[in-house]
Amino acid sequence: MDSVVSFTILGLFTGAAYAIAASGLVLTYTTTRVFNIAHGALGMVMAFIFWDFSQRQGLPTWLALVLVLGVVAPATGWAIQRFVTRGLGEGPVSVTLVVTVGLLVGCIGLATQVWPPESRTPLPLFNGSGVELSNTYVTAHQLITVLLAGMVALLLYLLLTRTRIGTAMRASVDNPELLKLFGGKPDRVAGLAWAIGTSLAALGGILLTPVVGLSYYDLTLLVINAYAAAMLGRLRSLPLTLVGAMGLGILQSYAVAYLPSDGLLSGIRSAMPALFLFAVIVLMPQAQLRVGQVKGIVSAPLPSRTRQLGADVALVALVALLTAWLPGSSLLLVGMAATYAMVMLSLVLLTGYGGHVSLAQFTFAGIGALVYAKLGEPTLSGLLLSALVAAAVGAVVAIPVLRLTGLYLALSTLAFGLLMDKMIFQAEFAFGTNNSLDAERLTILGTSFSSLGGYVLVMTFFLVLMAFAVLALRRGALGRLLIAMRDSPAACGTLGLDTRWFRVGLFALSAGMAGIAGGLFAGLRGTIGASDFQVLASLPLLLLAVVFGVTSVTGAVLGGTGLMLLPVLQSTNPSLAGLIFGLVGFGAVALGRDPNCLANRLFTLGRALRAQVRTPVRRPSESYQDRPEVTEEVPAHVAS
Amino acid sequence: MAVPMLEAIDLHAAYGRIEVLRGVDLRVPKGAVVALLGPNGAGKSTLIKCVSGQHKPTSGDLHLAGVHVQDAGSDELARLGLCTIPEGRAIFPNLTVEENLRLISYAGVATGAVLDVAFSHFPRLHERRSQLAGTLSGGEQQMLAMSRALASDPALLLLDELSMGLAPLVVDELYEIVAAIAASGVSILCIEQFANTALRVADYVAVMSGGRVVATGEPDEIRDTMVDVILGGAA
Known part of the structure; x- marks a missing residue:
């Protein structure tokens, strides 16, 4: 019986860390409609920065935590929104995905370059202290994680429903132009959402590193766990995301505890998030088609x-x-x-x-x-x-x-x-x-x-x-x-x-x-x-x-x-x-x-070269394309 | 002569290489209601987009209350007292009525005042204040949009086809509100396809065709020209 309790507590702890990361994912997705595949990778980079600050540079843990969560992560998130993902939400999903996958790969490259592979031991918060809870030893780190998850959920809920800027966040995803006509600033709103989202990814990463270790890939793939949890709330609902994350954490913990450690079933432990995700997807209600948008991309011309x-x-x-x-x-x-x-x-x-x-x-x-x-x-x-x-x-x-x-x-x-x-x-x-x-x-x-x-x-x-x-x-x-x-x-x-x-x-x-x-x-x-x-x-x-x-x-x-x-x-x-x-x-x-x-x-260059060879005989279609803009030359008038 | 609230001088605007406004000259005097009429594709909505800062003109000048505003963003203008109700339903469908109203306070009025004004003019919005705005009827949605014009106390109000897709009775009701806003001294520029409805509240009329203002005047003077322009009689 004791083992059930202790595994549940362990599951609750991992679930809480997933919940923190997942709520960041939900926040950025609902406010900018950009699904950030690099969410886990950003958490990974931030966990490395935290390790660097707290152990290599020897800053006090609290200061390192404040610096990462309060300065580095929000600044990164803001910069990503400002320079990378701005306006992506309007475009085709494939472009969004490719750009954030690029971000993911770039993060892994950056991390391996700055922090080359070596053995690092990230320490849990308040290392060594903990409490006895019904015969199970719970570390302070685990307690803090669960508490933080609850706090994050509550604060996000209050932000999104009770404040004007939170309302503007939800408004800007539908129609940023209209928000501007209201006098709001959609860019600032989206920047804030990304800053908070990245901070939450960082917090999730930092809380998980004592368990999964400072690994480039495990933390990057955390995005799947977070995504699986968020899917329960259809990438929108924060409370359901919280439930999903906790459920996933506990399931994973039970899988480790009770499934055989060899044979085919052994793989299930590490594949739990993916299985959970498939289960949720199969049970999801039908998505509605988005009407009134042509989201085409221009294809390269077919060769003759x-x-x-x-x-x-x-x-x-x-x-x-x-x-x-x-x-x-x-x-x-x-x-x-x-x-x-x-x-x-x-x-x-x-x-x-x-x-x-x-x-x-x-x-x-x-x-x-x-x-x-x-x-x-x-x-x-x-x-x-x-x-x-x-x-x-x-x-x-x-x-x-x-x-x-x-x-x-x-x-x-x-x-x-x-x-x-x-x-x-x-x-x-x-x-x-x-x-x-x-x-x-x-x-x-x-x-x-x-x-x-x-x-x-x-x-x-x-x-x-x-x-x-x-x-x-x-x-x-x-x-x-x-x-x-x-x-x-x-x-x-x-x-x-x-x-x-x-x-x-x-x-x-x-x-x-x-x-x-x-x-x-x-x-x-x-x-x-x-x-x-x-x-x-x-x-x-x-x-x-x-x-x-x-x-x-x-x-x-x-x-x-x-x-x-x-x-x-x-x-x-x-x-x-x-x-x-x-x-x-x-x-x-x-x-x-x-x-x-x-x-x-390359094709454009080839066409230009062929046109060079062929001058002065120009095909009419080409000469039409080369025509300058139709706008008439109008001298700028000065107000009289 | 007094400085007009809005003045466009030889305004040109284009989407890519397609020129839509080809030298628009238009004045909206302080406190006046100007109806902007014209056939589809004349450039009416583009003109409103230029004035509200959503679209950048290629050349020409725009003055709001005598101030040159060419490079101001639409959010900045909105905070300075320009209220634009764009075409279609100018509301956020996935927010509740109350949340929609709360966002109006970005224009520089207190949330409490916004709610008071909106609910006193439209008691029905009060009944449905915690309902998602997207689930309201078309008329109620437009009331919600008009609440912004009422509550944000603008200096200039731009209305783009208020009547789109609404029953004539609702349109009449909305134009009563427009008349009330006009009576409080707000200058209004409104685009309208229901010419007669618009002419009832308008002090002046401007008729656009082919990217230019082809006729201006008081409603009675313009009625005949307008029929020619819209139905294709004039060259």
């Missing part, structure tokens, strides 16, 4: 068929040349680039055309690789089967969120990636912990491509085939449907299109493409393990895809090359490894608003 063919032939020729010249280790890198490019192509379909974001695309590649390696049948049918399994799993992930909007789909992919990481990939029947599987290279029609060069060439062929398929799909009726669905689901609804199953199909197709890439990757590497497909690896993938242009095939190929070069750059400059990682993240923050980005710049 001849130009596409030319580019494909050129790519294959280039890779063929490379296979002849490059040594084996570099060839392996070319193969990796082709894999990444294929996974990014699946994102072109899903994100670029479909407008949905997947935060775990690499996990689908992992499923493809797992099935391919387990089947031990290195033929086309084996590859096809692994793609089909990946596609089926993709559909299974998409089905629970059928009734919900894009944000939930993206976040459930993150939870799904985590679930696969902890429960499936590391299980004995899959890769196993610290274990690896062997995979053979592909045999097509009796021809075995066992040499590295030949295999890389085969991968390039697959990449080109996939590009063909994606572009063919984009040109046809399905492609038009995709764009229409992305731009206005409500308009599609009025036309009688059932977009829900189509969305599942799209997700499955994209997962299947990633699965093929994974299968080929397994063959390329020969041995693969769970660590090759970690969920956090999917985030730089998404970022590079967006930075290089997620609406075009060119962008995917360039992005794949970039992602391959990233670890190479990091290993050649180990001292700057974190910085490079951070640069990618913050680069995505800067460039993420334009999802065509580098590829589109």
Whole structure:
């Protein structure tokens, strides 16, 4: 009986810390409609700063706490709102997600750069003191956490409902322009919301570090726990968020206490938040379509068929040349680039055309690789089967969120990636912990491509085939449907299109493409393990895809090359490894608003060059585009 | 001559490369009600957006009570005594009636006074004060919006299509309020498609077409020109 009480108390404590972090998440989301995936990462950075202040610099704990919660965190939050997320709430969900994922990756990069990995022991508040509570020893730290959670909830409630600025916070999410006409300042209101939100992330992080340790990733993934708790209140209700967080904390604590510590069920402990999240999502009521908004993004233009063919032939020729010249280790890198490019192509379909974001695309590649390696049948049918399994799993992930909007789909992919990481990939029947599987290279029609060069060439062929398929799909009726669905689901609804199953199909197709890439990757590497497909690896993938242009095939190929070069750059400059990682993240923050980005710049440059070659013969359409603004030249009048 | 409350001189404004206002000249004398009429696409709403600071004109001058205000933000103008009720329902649907009213105090009046004024003019709002504003009927929502014009005691009131989507009876009721506000000495510029309703309370009328003010005058003088402009008789 005593153990139940003590585990409940432990659960209440973790739940309270989740509640603090989750209420910050809810606050920023309800007031600016920007879902901050970097919420946990910000908490992580703040926990590191707190450690730095209190232990490395030797400041008194209370002073460090006040400095972090009262100065550093609010200033960071305010700056993020001011310079990064302002106006994002109006835009498409995919842009919001990409920018905050960039923030997340940037935070991890920053933290690893400033505080290189070493062993650090964060001390609990009032270390050593505590009270006896019905035969269970409760530390002062735990007590304070629970009390603080209650206080935060109460204060936030009072702020949002009883004060004018709190009312303005809730008003500005509906219509910031109207708030201005009332005389309010929406920017100041949003800045305040972000300042408080970041402070709460910091508090959650600082309170949790004595338990989970100062780790870059565990605290970053805290966002999933916070999100799972907040989902119970549909990302809006603070009281329900509190209930959700406490429930999750207690569930997790019981899972640790009563579930067996080995076998399949052992994974459940660490996957508890993700499971909780799926359960809540399935039980959620249907989301309403938002009417009256066209949230399209401008796509890169489709290439003409001849130009596409030319580019494909050129790519294959280039890779063929490379296979002849490059040594084996570099060839392996070319193969990796082709894999990444294929996974990014699946994102072109899903994100670029479909407008949905997947935060775990690499996990689908992992499923493809797992099935391919387990089947031990290195033929086309084996590859096809692994793609089909990946596609089926993709559909299974998409089905629970059928009734919900894009944000939930993206976040459930993150939870799904985590679930696969902890429960499936590391299980004995899959890769196993610290274990690896062997995979053979592909045999097509009796021809075995066992040499590295030949295999890389085969991968390039697959990449080109996939590009063909994606572009063919984009040109046809399905492609038009995709764009229409992305731009206005409500308009599609009025036309009688059932977009829900189509969305599942799209997700499955994209997962299947990633699965093929994974299968080929397994063959390329020969041995693969769970660590090759970690969920956090999917985030730089998404970022590079967006930075290089997620609406075009060119962008995917360039992005794949970039992602391959990233670890190479990091290993050649180990001292700057974190910085490079951070640069990618913050680069995505800067460039993420334009999802065509580098590829589109390249296209524009190409058009300009061709126009140069072709002058003076200008096509009428071009000359129209070059025309200056139509506004007449009007000299400024002075009031008479 | 006295300084007008609002004066626009050769005002130009554009959305991207599409020019909407092509040299608007307009005066709203102190204490007068000016009705702004004209066909769709004439630039009426854009003019109001420019005056209220929501849209930046490309050239030309705007004076409020004789002060050049070109670069002021809409929130700043609102705190200085310009009240704008934009097109559609100018309320926050996810806040309660009382919370909506509380936000009016940003314009520089005490919350208590706002509630007093609003509830004394519209007892129905008092009955529904803890109801979400989005669940009110169209007429009640517009009453809530008009409460801001009543309670914030502005110097200049801009009204953009008060009558949109409302029953004629409700429109009449709302224009009685407009007349009462005008009687208290507030200058008003209002856009209205129900020309006759607007002309009843207006001291002057300005007719816009194609981004310019094509006719101004007192209601009786303008009636004939207006029919031509709106129905397409005039060139």
